[in-house]
Amino acid sequence: MRLSYTAISSYERCPLAYRYRYVDGIEEEPSPHLSFGRSLHAALEWLYRRDVPVPPSLEELQEHLLSCWSREGFEDEEQEESFLEHAREVLTCYYHANVADFRLPVALEERFELNMGGYILSGVIDRVDRHPDGKYEIIDYKTNRRLPELSRLREDLQLPIYQLACGEVWGITPSKLTFYYLVPNQRFSTRPLDEEGLARVRERIDGVAELISHGEFEPTPNRLCDWCSYRDICPAFDRAEDAERSFRSRHRALLKRRERLDELISELEAEMSSLGFSLEDDATECD
Ligand code: SF4
Numbered sequence: 585m586r587l588s589y590t591a592i593s594s595y596e597r598c599p600l601a602y603r604y605r606y607v608d609g610i611e612e613e614p615s616p617h618l619s620f621g622r623s624l625h626a627a628l629e630w631l632y633r634r635d636v637p638v639p640p641s642l643e644e645l646q647e648h649l650l651s652c653w654s655r656e657g658f659e660d661e662e663q664e665e666s667f668l669e670h671a672r673e674v675l676t677c678y679y680h681a682n683v684a685d686f687r688l689p690v691a692l693e694e695r696f697e698l699n700m701g702g703y704i705l706s707g708v709i710d711r712v713d714r715h716p717d718g719k720y721e722i723i724d725y726k727t728n729r730r731l732p733e734l735s736r737l738r739e740d741l742q743l744p745i746y747q748l749a750c751g752e753v754w755g756i757t758p759s760k761l762t763f764y765y766l767v768p769n770q771r772f773s774t775r776p777l778d779e780e781g782l783a784r785v786r787e788r789i790d791g792v793a794e795l796i797s798h799g800e801f802e803p804t805p806n807r808l809c810d811w812c813s814y815r816d817i818c819p820a821f822d823r824a825e826d827a828e829r830s831f832r833s834r835h836r837a838l839l840k841r842r843e844r845l846d847e848l849i850s851e852l853e854a855e856m857s858s859l860g861f862s863l864e865d866d867a868t869e870c871d
Contacts, residue, residue, distance in 0.1 A: 585703040585793060589742045592792050599795070600803035604814045607801075610837045611844075612813040614657030620667050621727035624766055625710065626652035627675055628725060629693050632711065639686040642679050646672055674727075677769045690714045696749040700786070703793045709746050712756070719759040721773075722746045726765045737763065737772060744785045747776050 595602040604610045612618075627649040631640065640648075649671060658664035691712035698705040711723040724742060743761035750756040762773040777785065803820035815821055817833040853863060 598804040599801045603801040619654035622654045637688045721760040722758045723762045
C-alpha cells in the first residue's frame with residue numbers, strides 16, 4: 585500500500601471518496617482552483633531551480649507562468665483569463681516580498697518514500713531552505729483563498745510528515761515548518777514536533793493504513809461534499825436509493841478512465857515507434 589499526505593487526508597475526511605480516487609482510480613474532475621495551484625507551484629519551482637543564487641526578473645517569471653499555465657477545468661476563456669490575471673498578481677506580490685532574500689533551496693520539489701513497515705509513505709516537498717545560521721526550514725505552498733483556522737492547522741499532518749521524511753531520508757532536523765499561503769502572501773510557521781509528537785503522527789497514519797487494509801470505506805458526508813467529484817455516484821446522496829443509477833454512473837466514470845488510458849497508451853506507442861523501439865516483446869509478455 586502506498587499512502588501520501590493527500591491520500592491520508594482524503595481518507596480522514598471521507599473513506600468512500602478515498603476509495604473512488606485511490607482504489608478504483610477514478611480521477612477527480614479538473615477544476616480552475618487545481619489548475620491555478622498547479623501553475624503557481626510550477627512557476628515557483630522554476631524561480632528557484634537555478635545554478636547560481638541570482639533570481640530571474642519578474643518579467644521572466646511572468647513569462648514562465650504563461651508557458652507552464654495549466655488550462656484544464658475552466659468553464660470558458662473569460663474564467664481562465666481572470667484566474668491567470670489573479671495568478672500574475674499573486675506571483676508579483678510573492679516576488680516583491682521574497683526577492684531581496686533570494687537564496688537557493690537545499691531541496692526543491694523533492695520526492696521521498698518511507699518504508700513504514702506495512703506500507704510506503706510517499707510525497708513531494710515543495711522546498712527546504714537552509715538559513716545563514718545553518719537552520720533548516722520546510723516550506724509548503726498553499727493556494728487557498730482563505731486562511732485556515734489555526735486549530736485545523738495544528739491538527740494537519742502534512743508538515744509533520746515532511747519532518748519525518750527529512751529526518752529519515754536526509755538526516756535533517758528542521759527548526760521551522762512553514763505553510764506559505766500565496767494568495768494573502770502570509771506565512772504560518774511552527775516549531776517541529778518532538779519525538780512524542782512524531783510518534784503520535786506515526787500512530788495516526790498507521791491507524792488509517794489499517795482501516796484501509798480492512799476495506800473500511802464508509803461514506804462520510806462533510807462540508808466539502810458540494811465540491812466532491814464523486815457526489816453524483818455517492819450513495820450518501822442517492823436519496824431515492826437507486827442503486828442502478830449509482831452503479832451506472834460509476835461504470836461510466838470507469839469507462840472514461842479506460843478511454844483516457846487508451847489515449848495515453850497510443851501516445852506512448854507512437855513515441856516509441858518514432859524512436860524505433862519495438863513493441864513486440866511487450867505484446868508477448870502481456871499475452
Ligand atoms: S459526496 Fe461526500 S460523502 Fe460522498 S464520497 Fe464525496 S465526500 Fe464522501
